[in-house]
Amino acid sequence: MTDLHTLQAEAGGTFDPDTGRVLSYGCDEEAIAAAMNGVALTDRSHWGLLRVTGDDRLEFLHNQSTNDIRQLQPGTSCETVFVTSTARTIDLATVYATEDALLLLVSPSGCQTLPAWLDRYLFPADRVEIDDVSAHFAVFDAVGPGSRILLGRLMQESLNADADRPDAPQSVALPAATHRLLTLKSGTTVRISPGCGLELPGFTAIVPRESAWTFWECCIAVGARPLGDRAWERLRVTQGRPMPGSELTDDYNPLEAGLLRAISFDKGCYIGQETIARLKTYDGVKQKLWGVQLAAPIAPGTPILQDGKKVGIATSVVPTADGAIALAYVRTKLAAAGMQLTFGGANSDAATGELVSVPFLAFL
Missing domain, CATH: 2.40.30.110 (Aminomethyltransferase beta-barrel domains)
Incomplete structure (x- = not known):
């Protein structure tokens, strides 16, 4: 990540001395404007990435969170909420199904809390392994309506095509709740998923850490505006995305937090299900x-x-x-x-x- 941080510093990045994250690139208003009207690129590598493997992985996560994980097929994704037995919120996660694993993109605190919490519900007979792979990947979000054009440029890269090739995609929108791998001309393999963690157009890219600087350089070169933590936090609050430690705590449940998008009411039993069902049935929010x-x-x-x-x-x-x-x-x-x-x-x-x-x- 040293090369990535060098590029971010050259772009005017100011780093938090404690976390090493980019607080700002000195132009927050312009970056927010790009996220609303063009395309901005933000580094979410401080978020957690968990990898769940084993034959029982779908059933296990299905029983530990609010959404219907069983229905996921390779190449699809969904959001889900991890809650306590009394339906108090722990974290909002995005689950990506691959051929042999489930990848969970969790909040910055989630990679510290969730593995231990999930381990409490693993039985010796369960064919499930949970690994924190955060140190091996970088995560980026492209935010804004121009993200479709940016993805089109990346698709051109993956096709080894130039911008003048008539059949090269100029603007791309992936189907909702999907993800796919792209291999760029540099050899970098990137997992791309629609959605940027906010209710704005965009996509999320999961990139091997050794290639993070290459991906960042490619996106900035074709017009993405860098967006730091302060600007992302402002977008988060303006959009209303709840976060652990603020809106997602032991004081609140996911129905109060407005996370209906990540809850299935037809999936049957899971941790916290009885409380959530009762709140819905008796209008108890x-x-x-x-x-x-x-x-x-x-x-x-x-x-x-x-x-x-x-x-x-x-x-x-x-x-x-x-x-x-x-x-x-x-x-x-x-x-x-x-x-x-x-x-x-x-x-x-x-x-x-x-x-x-x-x-x-x-x-x-």
């Missing part, structure tokens, strides 16, 4: 995650008060040119788009925010 438009930033953890009573809490906050955007859990019966709520009480430090729907979330 008492709070929901919302976006909040604020005039100024507030601190995560700031309570929402109504008539002196706590009715919600802010979980993530990012500054914007117009103030700030937050994610907050709010009592279901009190919340509606456009509603004005007070954060922090009735004193002079209180802030008013307007509830807004965010595209990543879906509820019952």
Whole structure:
């Protein structure tokens, strides 16, 4: 990854001294504009990648998470949520099925917590092995409508074609919930999947670490704008993607977190299934995650008060040119788009925010 970090530094990257991740390339507004109107490239190599092998791998993960893993065929993918026995959220993961394994793209904390948690449910007779392969791969997201053109350029590379070849693809959109391998002219083999972890056009690329710099250089050379952690976090909050440690904790379940996209209600028994089924059957979702438009930033953890009573809490906050955007859990019966709520009480430090729907979330 040293060569990749050299390229990122040359592009103006400022690194976090503790994590080594690129905080910013010095042009966050331009990078966000590229993600919304062109194409931006972000490095998600600090996320975890687990490899699950063995004849029982589909059945095992099917029984440990919320989505229908059994139906996955090689070349397909889905999102799924790992929850506790009481349906409290642990992590949101993307599962990629290959011929001989399941690859799980998990949050940065997931590679530390999930293997040990899953191991608790492995029996000696289970033909399942779980390996953390994060150190062997880099992960990149291309974000924005221009990602189709970028993927077309990569396809040209894989065809050993130049831009003038009439039958070379100029713009490519992969079918949803699929993934495929591309081998570029450099010899780099890349796993490409539609979706960029946000509710925006894009794709995810899983690349061997020794080839990470080659892939990055190729994407930047054909017009992708580098996007750092701060800009990605702003996109995440604006889009409404929940994350462990903020929105996905022991305090919340996946229905409250708006993760309907990753839940199957027809799959039968799994860890936490009884609680989730009961919440659905009896309309038991008492709070929901919302976006909040604020005039100024507030601190995560700031309570929402109504008539002196706590009715919600802010979980993530990012500054914007117009103030700030937050994610907050709010009592279901009190919340509606456009509603004005007070954060922090009735004193002079209180802030008013307007509830807004965010595209990543879906509820019952």
